[in-house]
C-alpha cells in the first residue's frame with residue numbers, strides 16, 4: 001500500500017513573478033455638459049513602470065490626471081491608487097495618499113519668493129513625517145544631487161534656467177519620496193537638448209527610486225526615450241496601447257498621425 005500523501009502545496013508566487021499594480025483607472029467617464037471628454041477610459045500602471053499617455057491637445061489628458069489625484073470626480077468608473085479607491089477618501093486620507101504620489105506640474109509650481117532649499121523643505125513640512133525629523137538638510141542635498149544641481153541650494157527660482165527649474169521641481173517631488181510620479185508634459189517649453197536631459201533624468205529616477213511614472217506628453221522624443229508602454233488617448237478612450245515601437249508600426253491613421 002502506498003503511503004498517503006497530500007498534494008504538494010502550490011509554490012508561493014516569487015516577487016519576480018508578481019507584477020504589482022499601483023494605479024488602476026477602470027472605465028472612467030467625464031463630461032462637461034455635452035463635451036464628453038473621457039468615455040469608458042481605462043489603464044493599469046505597474047510598479048516600476050514608465051507609462052506615457054499620449055494624446056492631442058484637448059483630448060483629455062489633464063482631465064485624466066485631475067481625476068487620478070482627486071481634483072475632479074469622474075461621472076462613472078473607479079480609480080484605485082496604491083490600493084485605495086480615490087472616490088471614498090476623505091480629505092486627510094487623500095492628503096496622506098498625495099504624499100506618496102509626486103506631481104511634476106507643467107509650470108513647475110515653485111514658490112518664487114523661496115530659495116531652492118525652502119522650496120524643497122515645503123513638502124517635508126507639509127507632510128511632516130516623524131521618522132524624517134532632523135534629516136531635512138540631508139534629504140534636500142540628496143534630492144538636489146539626484147537632479148544634478150547641488151550648487152543651486154541657496155538660489156531663487158528666478159535665477160535658474162527653465163531646465164534647472166524643471167529639475168528643482170522634480171527634486172521637490174523626489175524628497176518624500178514618491179511611489180508614483182505624475183509628469184505633466186515634462187519637456188514642454190524646453191529646448192531639444194535640455195528636453196533630452198530631462199528624459200534621461202526621468203529614466204534615472206525610475207531606476208534609482210523604482211517609482212512608477214505616468215507621463216503626459218505629446219513630445220514624441222520624450223515618449224520614445226521614457227516610455228515602457230504607451231497609451232493613446234483618443235475619442236475619450238484608450239484608443240491604442242503598446243510599446244513605442246509597436247505603436248510606431250500601427251497603420252491606423254489616428255495612431256500613425258503621431259509618428260508621421
Ligand SMILES: Nc1ncnc2c1ncn2[C@@H]1O[C@H](COP(=O)(O)OP(=O)(O)OP(=O)(O)O)[C@@H](O)[C@H]1O
Pocket residue numbers: 032035037055056057058059060061062063064
Ligand atoms: N473644468 C472644466 N470645465 C469645462 N470643460 C473643461 C474643464 N476642464 C477641461 N475641460 C475640457 O475638457 C477637454 C479636455 O481638456 P484637457 O485640458 O484635459 O486637454 P489636454 O489633452 O490636457 O490638452 P493640452 O494637451 O492642450 O493640455 C477640453 O475640451 C476642455 O475644454
